[in-house]
Amino acid sequence: MxxxxxxxxxxxxxxxxxxxxxxxxxxxxxxxxxxxxxxxxxxxxxxxxxxxxxxxxxxxxxxxxxxxxxxxxxxxxxxxxxxxxxxxxxxxxxxxxxxxxxxxxxxxxxxxxxxxDVGSLALHAVPTSLGHSIGMIDLQTGLIYDWITVATTFADHLRRSNPEIHPDDLSAIGQCRLELLRGTSTATATFRMRFSNRDDWTTVDGCWLALRNSEDRPQALLDIVLSG
The missing domain is CATH 3.30.450.20 (PAS domain)
Structure with missing residues (x-):
């Protein structure tokens, strides 16, 4: 069986x-x-x-x-x-x-x-700039479903925990998603995140890059790096 x-x-x-x-x-x-x-x-x-x-x-x-x-x-x-x-x-x-x-x-x-899947293997093997974490995001739902690479400072958290976004920054992230869904190629925003209510907020710079021709489910790459 x-x-x-x-x-x-x-x-x-x-x-x-x-x-x-x-x-x-x-x-x-x-x-x-x-x-x-x-x-x-x-x-x-x-x-x-x-x-x-x-x-x-x-x-x-x-x-x-x-x-x-x-x-x-x-x-x-x-x-x-x-x-x-x-x-x-x-x-x-x-x-x-x-x-x-x-x-x-x-x-x-x-x-x-x-x-x-060779494309997936190649994507995860592409070298990235030091300190950058890059994820795959489904734009319709806003779900980050894969982290292609994670910076050392986030390695213990990003794959195993969904970060909490500061309430005051949710609208900025939502606006980035909306811009990409409307056809913009890139969008940027600075926002704060943490993995526990015992942690301090960490400020990161985020850049969303739309993936064109992703069939009927718009997708994007999200690149985040510590701000400053």
Whole structure:
């Protein structure tokens, strides 16, 4: 019988709660089991995601996407080789907020994992300027679903935690997204972020670069660097 795991995403934040069986399917050791995982955290284990835009559409409140299914290939670990998983997911407007519930099925014994996506591998290998962190953002939802590279100062946080944006700066970020959705190529804003209410606010300069011809889901690169 194929191995099956369960996962549930918060449709507003992209944060996932995974059962132990899903953690095992991803290949995460018990010592790294977390109560919640961000989209960039999960994406860091995947080197091929078929129809990623269709999956991201589930998080879009203005799009009538209620179900999605597709395959992903996992990059593998030192103890486990690459694997091929099938994901079937559906939206569920539960009382505590909109959720996306999914099943992960290991289909490696039926269809071995295909080669990694060369474009994705190349994107993550491109050298970047010192101190810069670059992420992939879905403009319709505002979700950062992958960090291509992270600066040392953010390495322990960006992939595993969604930063909190200072309330006074949310409108500036929203304006950048709106400009790109309207056809502007680039937009910039300075904003403050932190990863815990015990932390001080960190000011960063952000630059959004629209990716043209990204089908029906506008995408952008977000480049952030410590201000000053």
């Amino acid at each position: 194929p191995l099956v795991g369960t996962i549930e995403w918060n449709a507003l934040t992209g944060v996932a709660h995974m059962a132990a069986d899903a953690e095992a399917l991803i290949g995460l050791p018990a010592s790294e089991t977390l109560s919640a995982r961000t989209l960039p955290d999960l994406m860091s284990h995947v080197d091929r995601w078929d129809d990623r835009h269709g999956f991201l559409a589930l998080f879009d409140p203005v799009r009538d996407s209620r179900r999605w299914s597709g395959n992903i290939a996992l990059s593998g670990t030192e103890t486990r080789g690459r694997r091929h998983l099938h994901i079937a997911a559906t939206t569920d407007p539960i009382n505590t907020g909109p959720a996306i519930r999914g099943l992960l099925v290991d289909i490696s014994f039926i269809e071995p994992a295909p080669p990694a």
